[in-house]
Amino acid sequence: MIILGIETSCDDTSAGIYCTRRKVMASVLATQIEHRAFGGVVPELASRVHLKNLPPVLRATLEDAELELSDIDAVAVTHGPGLLGSLLVGLAFARSLTKAWDKPLVGVHHIESHIMANNLERDMVFPAMALVVSGGHSQIILIREPGRYELLATTRDDAAGEAFDKVAKMLGLGYPGGPVVEKLAREGDPDALRLPIARLGDGSLDYSFSGLKTAARLAWEARSAVSDCELRDFCASLQKAIIGQLLERVKRAVRGRDIKAFYLAGGVAANRALLEAASNLLEPLGIPVFAPSPRYCTDNGIMVACAAANHLRDDREPPPIAEAFSRGNLASWR
Ligand SMILES: Nc1ncnc2c1ncn2[C@@H]1O[C@H](COP(=O)(O)OP(=O)(O)OP(=O)(O)O)[C@@H](O)[C@H]1O
Numbered sequence: 001m002i003i004l005g006i007e008t009s010c011d012d013t014s015a016g017i018y019c020t021r022r023k024v025m026a027s028v029l030a031t032q033i034e035h036r037a038f039g040g041v042v043p044e045l046a047s048r049v050h051l052k053n054l055p056p057v058l059r060a061t062l063e064d065a066e067l068e069l070s071d072i073d074a075v076a077v078t079h080g081p082g083l084l085g086s087l088l089v090g091l092a093f094a095r096s097l098t099k100a101w102d103k104p105l106v107g108v109h110h111i112e113s114h115i116m117a118n119n120l121e122r123d124m125v126f127p128a129m130a131l132v133v134s135g136g137h138s139q140i141i142l143i144r145e146p147g148r149y150e151l152l153a154t155t156r157d158d159a160a161g162e163a164f165d166k167v168a169k170m171l172g173l174g175y176p177g178g179p180v181v182e183k184l185a186r187e188g189d190p191d192a193l194r195l196p197i198a199r200l201g202d203g204s205l206d207y208s209f210s211g212l213k214t215a216a217r218l219a220w221e222a223r224s225a226v227s228d229c230e231l232r233d234f235c236a237s238l239q240k241a242i243i244g245q246l247l248e249r250v251k252r253a254v255r256g257r258d259i260k261a262f263y264l265a266g267g268v269a270a271n272r273a274l275l276e277a278a279s280n281l282l283e284p285l286g287i288p289v290f291a292p293s294p295r296y297c298t299d300n301g302i303m304v305a306c307a308a309a310n311h312l313r314d315d316r317e318p319p320p321i322a323e324a325f326s327r328g329n330l331a332s333w334r
């Protein structure tokens with residue numbers, strides 16, 4: 001089966017073609033640089049740019065796969081969570097393709113597609129656990145099998161990606177902050193600055209990054225000169241504190257659970273220091289750790305098509321496409 005996936009949940013316009021036998025056939029991404037002048041994503045601008053980008057992105061995807069639209073068996077589209085205007089543009093575009101070519105349309109949850117990006121380059125094994133860390137989410141999810149999810153932890157305020165982005169903005173490093181912080185951190189001393197790791201005190205596995213963000217701001221403002229706290233050391237210390245909190249919860253979440261693999265997912269999963277630290281923590285416990293290649297960690301259309309493959313398996317009727325939604329947990333989706 002050949003599935004076209006379309007992703008427009010935030011500021012990346014992307015499409016991909018996934019074949020259930022050959023995996024990735026094409027993956028095309030148009031990143032919206034139009035937001036850079038604003039230091040963050042402007043929702044209305046994102047919708048307008050998706051509208052402009054979708055036709056050329058689709059054309060390039062079909063050309064890369066050397067296919068025609070008539071060769072596609074189904075169209076999958078992210079229908080939430082995300083920016084409502086952006087989602088509606090993607091949904092309307094996908095729906096018009098399926099109406100014109102009389103193909104099934106499958107709505108995909110954005111977090112499920114981030115997790116299923118792990119299936120693009122290898123076959124995932126279950127039961128498993130996923131750490132979803134992105135611009136809007138920090139969650140630990142138990143995966144009994146594709147489609148059966150239990151939410152074990154979420155964030156009570158900022159997401160891990162937001163912590164990278166907001167502190168990077170304060171440091172004048174631009175948006176998105178995660179990749180540049182990771183690059184600078186490689187040359188820095190992670191023990192140069194002690195930043196706090198939030199513990200919620202009620203035994204909860206939930207995350208909280210707002211205290212870390214404030215501590216980082218105070219430490220940055222308190223420096224007497226830039227040489228007091230080199231930028232690279234600051235980034236290394238920030239990255240260590242974010243990874244430290246992420247994995248402190250993971251360590252407790254895996255305890256007593258019979259899982260065959262641990263998957264990193266979402267944009268922050270592109271961070272190779274996180275992958276290394278998670279592997280060092282879990283592999284001695286007999287739990288192999290995986291992350292998608294960095295290009296499949298951030299938003300992309302191919303992961304949407306890959307997630308939809310499970311919903312189209314075994315000749316089951318494709319799930320009815322719901323409306324676009326801005327918020328909603330994967331565990332209670334559908
Ligand atoms: N190498 C990296 N290290 C740390 N963070 C990174 C890295 N690469 C990307 N990120 C972060 O990943 C985030 C973007 O990920 P993603 O595209 O999944 O987010 P989103 O789609 O906006 O949010 P969500 O998936 O929660 O809706 C940004 O916060 C970015 O800083």
Ligand SMILES: [Mg+2]
Pocket residue numbers: 110114134135266267298299
């Ligand atoms: Mg995302």
